[in-house]
Amino acid sequence: xxxxxxxxxxxxxxxGAIVSLNCTYSNSxxxxxxxxxxxxxxxxxLLMYTYSSGNKEDGRFTAQVDKSSKYISLFxxxxxxxxxxxxxxxxxxxxxxxxxxxxxxxxxxxx
Amino acid sequence: xxxxxxxxxxxxxxxxxxxxxxxxxxxxxxxxxxYQQALGQGPQFIFQYYREEENGRGNFPPRFSGLQFPNxxxxxxxNALELDDSAxxxxxxxxxxxxxxxxxxxxxxxxRLTVL
Numbered sequence: 001x002x003x004x005x006x007x008x009x010x011x012x013x014x015x016g017a018i019v020s021l022n023c024t025y026s027n028s029x030x031x032x033x034x035x036x037x038x039x040x041x042x043x044x045x046l047l048m049y050t051y052s053s054g055n056k057e058d059g060r061f062t063a064q065v066d067k068s069s070k071y072i073s074l075f076x077x078x079x080x081x082x083x084x085x086x087x088x089x090x091x092x093x094x095x096x097x098x099x100x101x102x103x104x105x106x107x108x109x110x111x
Numbered sequence: 112x113x114x115x116x117x118x119x120x121x122x123x124x125x126x127x128x129x130x131x132x133x134x135x136x137x138x139x140x141x142x143x144x145x146y147q148q149a150l151g152q153g154p155q156f157i158f159q160y161y162r163e164e165e166n167g168r169g170n171f172p173p174r175f176s177g178l179q180f181p182n183x184x185x186x187x188x189x190n191a192l193e194l195d196d197s198a199x200x201x202x203x204x205x206x207x208x209x210x211x212x213x214x215x216x217x218x219x220x221x222x223r224l225t226v227l
Contacts, residue, residue, distance in 0.1 A: 043201055
């Protein structure tokens with residue numbers, strides 16, 4: 001079993017749709033959760049960072065963590081074509097700062 | 112404040128050769144990590160350097176080695192290149208997860224290595 005599971009997609013939505021991206025993880029000791037956005041042939045860009053259960057909102061983006069279910073989500077409201085990218089969930093292990101990534105979900109937002 | 116910069120951006124090597132990739136960390140960040148991202152996959156942790164010492168390593172063979180310099184910049188060296196080493200190599204810098212720091216990692220644009 002992979003430590004972090006993520007549906008690779010692609011996920012295609014029309015402009016303005018609400019997008020839901022999800023990951024599950026296996027180790028209940030994980031405490032720090034991140035979402036990165038990666039455009040084609042670019043490095044990952046940190047979008048959201050959270051370390052507790054519940055919701056964290058930043059503009060059109062909401063990150064949600066449910067530690068009891070070991071489930072993390074990223075919601076994008078009013079999606080735009082510029083949101084078309086691969087979204088990577090990542091979990092930061094303590095001890096030393098190692099990120100464990102999901103495979104990434106490719107999102108396509110059509111005008 | 113400058114971000115993480117990596118060089119070269121692209122390079123092509125043949126099997127058996129050696130490669131050195133370079134990374135300058137974000138200003139003030141003393142921890143540097145390297146990741147390998149194969150096509151269609153998430154990045155995989157190679158190793159991390161803090162204060163010029165390797166303090167964590169992923170499941171990569173010894174032919175993957177690194178250095179960190181006093182100015183916190185870093186190098187990734189790969190010997191005896193194999194076809195499967197073709198990937199995007201990402202460098203990330205951060206502050207240690209302690210003393211109120213959140214441990215967020217910031218990535219460079221990567222070095223795309225093709226092994227023929």
